Amino acid sequence: MSVQGYNPRTGKPYGEPVEATSDTEVDQLCEAAARSFRVWSGWLDADRATVLDLVADRLDDESVLLIDTADAETALGIPRLTTELKRTTNQLRLFADVLREGSYVEAMLDSPSPDIIPPRPDLRRVLRPLGVVAVYSASNFPFALSTVGSDTASALAAGCAVVVKAHSAHPNTTRETGRVVSAALAEGGAPDGLFAVIYGTQSGVRLVQHPHVKAAGFTGSIGGGRALYDLANSRPDPIPFYGELGSVNPTVILPDAAADRPEEIAKGFAQSVTMGVGQFCTNPGLVFAPPSIVVALAGAVKQATGGAMLNERMCDSYRSTVDAMSNSDLVELVATGAAPDEAWVGAPNLFRTSLDVFESNLEKLTEENFGPAGLVVTYDDPAAVLALIPRLPGTLTGTVHASDSEHELASRTAVELQKIAGRLIYNGWPTGIALAWAMQHGGPWPATTNTSHTSIGVPGIYRWLAPVTYQTWPDALLPPELQDANPLGITRRRDGVLDKH
Amino acid sequence: MSVQGYNPRTGKPYGEPVEATSDTEVDQLCEAAARSFRVWSGWLDADRATVLDLVADRLDDESVLLIDTADAETALGIPRLTTELKRTTNQLRLFADVLREGSYVEAMLDSPSPDIIPPRPDLRRVLRPLGVVAVYSASNFPFALSTVGSDTASALAAGCAVVVKAHSAHPNTTRETGRVVSAALAEGGAPDGLFAVIYGTQSGVRLVQHPHVKAAGFTGSIGGGRALYDLANSRPDPIPFYGELGSVNPTVILPDAAADRPEEIAKGFAQSVTMGVGQFCTNPGLVFAPPSIVVALAGAVKQATGGAMLNERMCDSYRSTVDAMSNSDLVELVATGAAPDEAWVGAPNLFRTSLDVFESNLEKLTEENFGPAGLVVTYDDPAAVLALIPRLPGTLTGTVHASDSEHELASRTAVELQKIAGRLIYNGWPTGIALAWAMQHGGPWPATTNTSHTSIGVPGIYRWLAPVTYQTWPDALLPPELQDANPLGITRRRDGVLDKH
Structure with a gap:
């Protein structure tokens, strides 16, 4: 089995076929991703930010090749694809900035209050990454919603590892993009296996059911999304499946x-x-x-x-x-x-x-x-x-x-x-999105599988994070985000009040 | 069909049987709740807060009856139930305070930036309530995780309407609590149908599948939770089901x-x-x-x-x-x-x-x-x-x-x-929770159905909210949380920075 790209303008095959990923290979990549996650999730935010910036720069360095390949395979045109690649690299840079600013971890600190009912111990909450994230590429945005698009960028920023299921509409673009991303991650010192790409329908079915996969992001049709959503939910241990499906706008x-x-x-x-x-x-x-x-x-x-x-x-x-x-x-x-x-x-x-x-x-x-x-x-x-x-x-x-x-x-x-x-x-039009905190790309079913989240914009990172609360821990043993002195200088919610305290 | 309470100390029936709610009645209650939601969700936060405080006060007013009933039906003992009811009313008051403070809506404002790629229009994001929420009561906390426990309190605070499925272990406690809550809501001027209680297993099955129900909260066993979770996900329009299931701690x-x-x-x-x-x-x-x-x-x-x-x-x-x-x-x-x-x-x-x-x-x-x-x-x-x-x-x-x-x-x-x-x-013990922002009561499957959320603590409110973004709207037409002058004086994220601006 293999995945063949086509030139939509001619209807003829484009490039060499890309071999479909076997179940065994999917398993190996998920295991490598899980190992890599243990390292990457322990990196400081600032260090992950540096790597995201590097990935963005290397993609820009290879923009001519990437855009030409995508144009041959999608017929979306050079101007649109030039903008789209820039959007994709700027998105990586935005998440790098978010990491450096640091308040995305939603640190919350509540001081002890023994006399209220129920009595309150010292509680400190921070967001931590979930694990390996499965990303299902979209057909219509070969860069911005695919290999290293908003799902991948937000998941890597969160500290997760990513396995991307390539869309069959642009295997060559995916392979070239994946090559640049993998090289840049290696150059930046990211752990092996942090990012991988798989090909073929069956590989995507395997991926969403893999025990190491802890969440999934998807952009595509209602039918395809629903099938994968059902698989995610029928696992022995269901995982959140964040799908962006169909919309009449x-x-x-x-x-x-x-x-x-x-x-x-x-x-x-x-x-x-x-x-x-x-x-x-x-x-x-x-x-x-x-x-x-x-x-x-x-x-x-x-x-x-x-x-x-x-x-x-x-x-x-x-x-x-x-x-x-x-x-x-x-x-x-x-x-x-x-x-x-x-x-x-x-x-x-x-x-x-x-x-x-x-x-x-x-x-x-x-x-x-x-x-x-x-x-x-x-x-x-x-x-x-x-x-x-x-x-x-x-x-x-x-x-x-x-x-x-x-x-x-x-x-x-x-x-x-x-x-x-x-x-x-x-008095505007819905096409075109922005890279911002206030961006919302979501809505009730069937627009998405969970209207409380977004697949584009900074808050998309919250799909890949979960809170952990430390109760009565010695200050020195707490993660820096939660230590009394606030060594990272981030805005935190302390006794209910948001401030840099 | 009816639901009979029992005295666990004697094994004998306690109180009159409570009639199971028919499918027709469930439908009527869901429709009334949906109508009520349209009104309640439009109330100012401060006005909803006043009503939550009133409900808390009225429950405290009737504490002797409620605690005696719960003790007869659960054998948990007067001291524990006294604390638990106080925890329940303090929880309502905590959410009232959260509404008055106001920043829980996570207002985000991004100013236009036409020269970046992609160009950014004026974007303003705020959280809005989802609709009717189904709440499945727990057996083990007849007050704090039942009729008007953390799911109900957080959902009402968020601006949602609530239909509670009673637990069969304490129908009389549920009925009495429900009576006090309904009377207090009416006294506070809340719209009819905002809160309802249903009885019997079949009513709970109907509830999670009702088209007006937009989300569900559950505390109970893995088996029961999984069955309802599967029903929620297999709807034509799946809804989020936030279940707190089993845990070995x-x-x-x-x-x-x-x-x-x-x-x-x-x-x-x-x-x-x-x-x-x-x-x-x-x-x-x-x-x-x-x-x-x-x-x-x-x-x-x-x-x-x-x-x-x-x-x-x-x-x-x-x-x-x-x-x-x-x-x-x-x-x-x-x-x-x-x-x-x-x-x-x-x-x-x-x-x-x-x-x-x-x-x-x-x-x-x-x-x-x-x-x-x-x-x-x-x-x-x-x-x-x-x-x-x-x-x-x-x-x-x-x-x-x-x-x-x-x-x-x-x-x-x-x-x-x-x-x-x-x-x-x-150096402590896990039993006992606190009412706080930093409280986390969640974890990976099977502890919960979605580890990114919590069922206790202030952030539990985020299960019932979804973002809506206003793009290039005239200031006067925006909700007050998003207007330039910040008339509510809440902390907002403006161009990425959290402050009272």
């Missing part, structure tokens, strides 16, 4: 906004819905809008251009869904954009329907269609949209377009969207 | 400590292992000790007294496990304490074995035996204990007894214990 265009700036909104929509050939988890595929703006939206989509999709299966799935919708009585095709003459190409498409029809066919019309397609649901009364929103499936994002005259209505829309979405955007 | 008595203060340690052990007739999740049932201290441990256990256990099933299970161990070649019974002449009584027992035998029968000898029994595993070389610890099942606590001359060895023991335990105790 509703956008609500309020009446005055639609009237005031139809062209601007239409242009923004067409750009966002076709970005990366629509292969974004945050693709705004579902729009609620007054009928007046449909002409503008359709015009913008007609002028947009599609491109080769990531692989044949995705392209087939997109095209057959578009065909089925085009032949459906429930929706009307109102625009089709251009598409280059390439093998696995997807063209932009815009459909429309009414709020009544949408509401009567909610389940069918809220299935995610991965690709550059949108559905505009026209409404007359915004109140009807607000009433409908809580019935939509869980989603990563919800967007509102409003004019200054509609603040009250925008607020009420946010209240409803907040019930189903992890990030709310005002 | 290893204690390591280091050589010098055993030599220096055998009587003190033995007395502390016997007190801890028989507390509440051994019916504590943190019962120190497994001790690693030098052979020299076994006589002292046995002497202390002989002088201890058992009592009536919570219910007939638990008593039968305890007795049959003790019988099986007494007849086993693997361990030796070295002490049996006294027991009053009551119906479902459990007497203290101490067994011993060698490290070699223990290691060869690890799975069998690490099964939790819920009751006042301990197993001392004698060792000659502490290094062999340290090597064994990581092979023990996940546990809530790990304890070290050391003398001042053994700090280095104590530290190395802590490093090993930290791999399997959520709380490490030095």
Whole structure:
């Protein structure tokens, strides 16, 4: 068995096949990772930070090769991939900064209080890494959500070891990225086995069930994610499985906004819905809008251009869904954009329907269609949209377009969207994420498997950490984060108060 | 179908049977809870705090009735139940204080930075409550881990609605507690349906699968917890199930400590292992000790007294496990304490074995035996204990007894214990918890279903919260926690830095 990369523009094989990882090899890599974890988890944060910076630098050093390989294998284009690799290396640097700042360990200290009920001994709590983390790469972000993307970066930062399951859509990119990462880790003195890549579907099935694996991160489809989630939960010792699955990302265009700036909104929509050939988890595929703006939206989509999709299966799935919708009585095709003459190409498409029809066919019309397609649901009364929103499936994002005259209505829309979405955007578009503490990339099922966590942004590190509390230990035996003198100078919660004490 | 309480001291029925809740009633209560959540989650933290304080006061007002009822039904005794009810009301007051302090919402603000890659828009993140929470009461803490215990208190504080599944061991206590809580909530103006209690096994099965239920908390056995955990995960829309299950709570008595203060340690052990007739999740049932201290441990256990256990099933299970161990070649019974002449009584027992035998029968000898029994595993070389610890099942606590001359060895023991335990105790005992930020009551499977969270202590509130991020919203439309001026005056993380800004 092997994994063969393809050039989506030609449909032809690209590069040599990469051999699938055997069960025995998966076991060996997990055991090496577990050994490595014991060392790496004992490193000082500052030392782990230095290694993350080094990995980032070495990836940047090899950017030309990496970007060319990824472009050949994904057809995402040099400009996008250049930005994406930079995002990936900046993400490693962000986590290095987080380690140096140090307060991410959430140190909490409570002093003894023998006279309250129940009496309180000296308690000191700090976060510690879980162990070996399994990371399942995404198809659509060969750098930022794959080999050394946000799951891997946050897990390594936390002090965990990582075994990455490569996505079949870009084995050569994965191999080259993995090579650079492994060399940089070795150069930085990280313990052997800290990071490994495995290939082939069966290897991923084995990985999530391996006794040494203590948590998993996943970005992909609902079907694939659910299968692995079920395996993680049916282990004799279940492990947390943090999956980012499917999302319809509703956008609500309020009446005055639609009237005031139809062209601007239409242009923004067409750009966002076709970005990366629509292969974004945050693709705004579902729009609620007054009928007046449909002409503008359709015009913008007609002028947009599609491109080769990531692989044949995705392209087939997109095209057959578009065909089925085009032949459906429930929706009307109102625009089709251009598409280059390439093998696995997807063209932009815009459909429309009414709020009544949408509401009567909610389940069918809220299935995610991965690709550059949108559905505009026209409404007359915004109140009807607000009433409908809580019935939509869980989603990563919800967007509102409003004019200054509609603040009250925008607020009420946010209240409803907040019930189903992890990030709310005002007069913007959901595609594109930021590297920040305040970033949230999560939402209720099926957007993710656990809405309390995020797969992008600094708080993503909390997926790989667990608290340990020291009760009445001599100060000198405590980890530095918890010692009285606060030798690391970090912000801690002491007797309930956050400060550098 | 109904649920009948019993007096464990006599084995006779106590009080009138409480009718089991039908599926239809469960559905109605969940729907009412969901309606109520929409209101309660919109209340200001300070107003929710006032209601929590009121509930605490009303429970204290009715303490005599509640404690008498619980004592009749659980045989835990008036002194222990008096403390436990006070712990329960102080827990409500602690969460009220946490709400008033306000920083628990983890507000994070990142200012726009258009020139970095990827560009960062204005992002503001805050935690919001999940919805209706299912709480499964524990048998062994009729107040502190039941109707209005730590799961319920933290969920109500978070802004969630709660449906409690009563434990069959104390239906009358549950009904009386529920009555006081409901009346106090009504008196405080909380919305109808915010809190409800259901009875009977089938009602609990229905509850965890109800579409309105968004998360569950559980304290109980591995078998019962696993069954509900599997139901939660096999829903069409899985929900997080935070279960606190079984725990062996290893204690390591280091050589010098055993030599220096055998009587003190033995007395502390016997007190801890028989507390509440051994019916504590943190019962120190497994001790690693030098052979020299076994006589002292046995002497202390002989002088201890058992009592009536919570219910007939638990008593039968305890007795049959003790019988099986007494007849086993693997361990030796070295002490049996006294027991009053009551119906479902459990007497203290101490067994011993060698490290070699223990290691060869690890799975069998690490099964939790819920009751006042301990197993001392004698060792000659502490290094062999340290090597064994990581092979023990996940546990809530790990304890070290050391003398001042053994700090280095104590530290190395802590490093090993930290791999399997959520709380490490030095020269103390694991029974007894504190109400604090730094409290951790969790650990790797099977101690809990998710080691990154806790079921006791302030951070338990994070099980019921999820982040929502506002991107580029006008300041006036943001929740107060996220507005520029910080009108609530809470500590926030702004551009990565924690401060009151």
